[in-house]
Amino acid sequence: MVQSSRQRNLFLAFCLVPTFILFAVFTLYPLFNGLYYSFFKWSGASSLAEFVGLENYRRLFSDGIIPRTILHDYFLVVTKVIGIMILSTFFAVALTQMKIKEAPFYRIVFFFPNIMSVVVIGILWMFIYNPSLGLVNSGLELIGLENWTRPWLGSEKWALPSLVLPSVWAGIGLFMLMLMGGISNISKSYYEAAEIDGATEWQQFWKVTLPLIWPQIKISILYIIITTLNGSFIIVQVMTKGGPNNSTHVMGSYLYEQAFVKYNFGYGATIGVMILILSLITVLIMQFLMRREKVEY
Amino acid sequence: MQKGSFFSRSIVRIPLIIWSLAVLYPIFWMILGSFKSNAEIYANPWGLPDSFSLSNFVDAWSNYNIDTSVFNSFIVTGLGATLTLAMAIPTSYALERMRFRGNRFLFTLYISAMMIPMVLGWIPLFFLLMQLNLLDNIFGLSIVYAVSQLPFSIFVLTSFMATIPKSLEEAAAIDGMTPYGILWKIITPLSTTGIITVTIMNMIQFWNEYFMALIFLQSEENYTLALAIDYISNETQYTNSWGTLFASLVIAIIPVIILYAIFQRRIVKGMTEGAIKG
Numbered sequence: 008m009v010q011s012s013r014q015r016n017l018f019l020a021f022c023l024v025p026t027f028i029l030f031a032v033f034t035l036y037p038l039f040n041g042l043y044y045s046f047f048k049w050s051g052a053s054s055l056a057e058f059v060g061l062e063n064y065r066r067l068f069s070d071g072i073i074p075r076t077i078l079h080d081y082f083l084v085v086t087k088v089i090g091i092m093i094l095s096t097f098f099a100v101a102l103t104q105m106k107i108k109e110a111p112f113y114r115i116v117f118f119f120p121n122i123m124s125v126v127v128i129g130i131l132w133m134f135i136y137n138p139s140l141g142l143v144n145s146g147l148e149l150i151g152l153e154n155w156t157r158p159w160l161g162s163e164k165w166a167l168p169s170l171v172l173p174s175v176w177a178g179i180g181l182f183m184l185m186l187m188g189g190i191s192n193i194s195k196s197y198y199e200a201a202e203i204d205g206a207t208e209w210q211q212f213w214k215v216t217l218p219l220i221w222p223q224i225k226i227s228i229l230y231i232i233i234t235t236l237n238g239s240f241i242i243v244q245v246m247t248k249g250g251p252n253n254s255t256h257v258m259g260s261y262l263y264e265q266a267f268v269k270y271n272f273g274y275g276a277t278i279g280v281m282i283l284i285l286s287l288i289t290v291l292i293m294q295f296l297m298r299r300e301k302v303e304y
Numbered sequence: 305m306q307k308g309s310f311f312s313r314s315i316v317r318i319p320l321i322i323w324s325l326a327v328l329y330p331i332f333w334m335i336l337g338s339f340k341s342n343a344e345i346y347a348n349p350w351g352l353p354d355s356f357s358l359s360n361f362v363d364a365w366s367n368y369n370i371d372t373s374v375f376n377s378f379i380v381t382g383l384g385a386t387l388t389l390a391m392a393i394p395t396s397y398a399l400e401r402m403r404f405r406g407n408r409f410l411f412t413l414y415i416s417a418m419m420i421p422m423v424l425g426w427i428p429l430f431f432l433l434m435q436l437n438l439l440d441n442i443f444g445l446s447i448v449y450a451v452s453q454l455p456f457s458i459f460v461l462t463s464f465m466a467t468i469p470k471s472l473e474e475a476a477a478i479d480g481m482t483p484y485g486i487l488w489k490i491i492t493p494l495s496t497t498g499i500i501t502v503t504i505m506n507m508i509q510f511w512n513e514y515f516m517a518l519i520f521l522q523s524e525e526n527y528t529l530a531l532a533i534d535y536i537s538n539e540t541q542y543t544n545s546w547g548t549l550f551a552s553l554v555i556a557i558i559p560v561i562i563l564y565a566i567f568q569r570r571i572v573k574g575m576t577e578g579a580i581k582g
Contacts, residue, residue, distance in 0.1 A: 014483070015402075015483070018483040019402060022397060022398035022402075023394070023398050025391070026391040029391060029451050030414070030454055032432070033447065033451040034422075034425065034451055034454075036428070037426070038422075038425040040425070040428035041428050042424075044427055044428060097319065098320065105316050107313060107316070113320050116327050116328060117324070118572060119327065120327060122564055122575075123557060124513075124514065126512070126534055127512075127533070127556050127557055130533060130537045131553065132330075133537070134333075134337075134546075135330060139346075140349045142350075145349050176326065179323070181575055208312075237421040237422070241515050244515065245534065259423050263423075263519075266427050267519055272427050272431075275427050276427050279423055282421045282423060282424065286419075
């Protein structure tokens, strides 16, 4: 028995230890070290770090660009949540509850951008927004709206809103499928009962479909928030690099610029800590706001 | 519940058709552009190319060293996916099937890593890779990639392994099979569906990844495809070689299109399951 428990422990160690060591070295250690780095200042050569205490945090609060990056992040969060949730709910309801023969075609097509690389999506949309040969401006000219054409990504006012469309374009499919999964689990008897009570299709949507897919909607919204706060800098880096004149910088792209372009690694780490804190707070607040009694009919 | 009179179905089709065009047209436009000369792109951004010439692909392949980056991307993708499995299969098995102190904690630790902004860890990781001599090295990048997809892989594999009947393992143990044998000869083959799903998801992820590659790779001969097309895209501001850029974008999405065509259902399942984790 001693032998077999020893064998069991050896097997357990074989299963868990090598993986955990790699995870600890390449994920946990860097995360904690990121916290630690935020108290250092890099002076010139990349290996010379000097302990400066809370200096980076003081700088963070007096850096005029930081509030703008936070604002931009939340602008993207809000516009993406609204755009993606409205469209994907509409498409999910249309594809599950209407008798549309070619529904599988739409499902496959709408999902495809979800597996494309952000670089490919970003570059493709840079073309679409290109002032002289892009689809947006030449499309506007085609329908006689020459006055509306502009250098979309080159304009301080329009660059950030222009980043929303590619993100929505690339995001719809996944959330549509998640909601379709929720809708297909709803028992048909609820709709039959609603119909007998004389509910219109619109009322059925509000009173039956929406409350019953609320868990999927909640998860989708949280997922969009997390992925946007943790990853929106990728599309920014590809399409605008934060410009023009910082008008599209989000927290992550600003971190990249500070750390890997200007070599302010300590300050970059401080921005990273702020991203972590803001995403945790946001997720907690959203979970609190969206808590809702489970619907039982 | 069967709604949808003929009339309302026709109305609903309009946004569906518009969105399909919005998705498909840019992709077709990109593919058409890869066959056009620059003059054609300027003269007629909406139209068909005069002839389907492959010169843009040749240019991207040989003059912009796409061949090297494609090779690097294949290495990183293959190595990363293999390494993820080597780590995730035994760990998932232990977490799902064995009782030990800290089981629940360890599982939660792995899973919660899916929600944490990794960008905070990238600065120390940069210096760590430098010390390990793995900076600007596609093998170093493969390890980082593999570990980054570990939480997702464990999440999906444990839920798969939970469906395997325990009686199979018990029978094998009575027949004198070692736990290693059970893991390798019983659990792994029976988890094939889950392993394939996870592997496809990870491969797409590694093939497409851009930001970690941007930070951890520096010299052009180590570029992955994502970095190479970003590089060409930046060059294009000066050279205006739009056709070449389109061609390299097409090269980048061909493997993804092939995988999606073959494994459409599995990719959808893997992604929606991965998303629910949040």
